[in-house]
Amino acid sequence: MGRGRPPTSLGTWGTIRTTRVREGVYRARTRIRDKDGVAREVTATGTTVAAAERALREKLVDRATPTQQAITAATTIATLWLKYLRDEGRIEGTTINEYERVLTKVVIPEFGGLRLREVTTSRLDLFLVRLRATSISRQRKTKVVLGAMLGLAVRHDALAVNPVQQTSRIHRERSEPRSLSLEDLSAVRKALGAWTAERRPGPKASGDMADIIDLMLATGARIGEILALRWEDIALDALRPNLTINGTIKTEPGKGTYRKARPKSDSSVRTVALPDFAIIMLKRRRTASPVNPIDAVFSTRNGTWQQVNNVERRWRQIRQDTGLDWVTPHTFRKTVATLISERVNAETAAHQLGHSSPAITREFYISKPAIAADVARILEELARANPAATANTSRISRE
Incomplete structure (x- = not known):
């Protein structure tokens, strides 16, 4: 047949x-x-x-196969991408909002009229190189957005390859992590005291900022994780007082400020033991602070969650004209990582901070010491193979 x-x-x-x-x-x-x-x-x-x-x-x-999919080679760049992200529900709303901001302000003005088949690697590369002169951060965020958007086009067979993948690598100057010394911490506390005592219009400043910073120093937690703490997450009466970090604070347009039940990553969920200064501070707050409906350790006067942006802005006001302009809320986190690494090891510091890998902690959080550790006595062992050097060492010792 x-x-x-x-x-x-x-x-x-x-x-x-x-x-x-x-x-x-x-x-x-x-x-x-x-x-x-x-x-x-x-x-x-x-x-x-x-x-x-x-x-x-x-x-x-130029023909595209008739399909149920709305994305084809003739689709205008950026069309439908954000909708797919929101429908998928995998990425947080705040991240999608940031993508939308970059898309609206940077990508669409440059590529908004192009079809997907017209977006070439050379065109993208020239654009990203130009962005570097404006801001490396903007260049990096734009490349992330373009890569994710055109990656969706590849998955829907509108493009054969992702043209972003072959663009030039983004080179960012690496800065060494900087942590606070004891002298720096003394200056921080002095600035906090001066700001709290300062007379200004409106309600008197509370002691929240000093307590928030103390708890960051006591735990190495992110500022959003600190603001998301509830009294039910803290065990002050346990044999070894501790707190559990299991949420973070988010603020979104149309949704307001809310507590997200999961922090940044799975490894961010952790229970940490509390040092004595944090135990004393929390017991004081538990006794003195009014009860709020959300059970927050650091609520607003109205009994709602504090915004991360507001606390960061308050800190910028506190550090103004104090020589602490380089200190951000993340600096307190780096200070914790550096101290734990010096006294114990980087693995313990990574666990305390909620990192998935100690490599992240070493590269971005642990400050290098000003001078290398004093290992002179250890290195002296290398001289034993040299009789002349050993004799000189004995002579120096006698003198």
């Missing part, structure tokens, strides 16, 4: 036939086997036979 004629290869078409429709109008037609395996007729018209065939060939080259 014969097998019959083999099917046309995907994406190829058969013989083009042209007919005259009326004076000055010709129609060219053929059948193409689309990438879904279905053969379909495609037509095009022109004022001459050659023009009709040329129009049909152009149409065939």
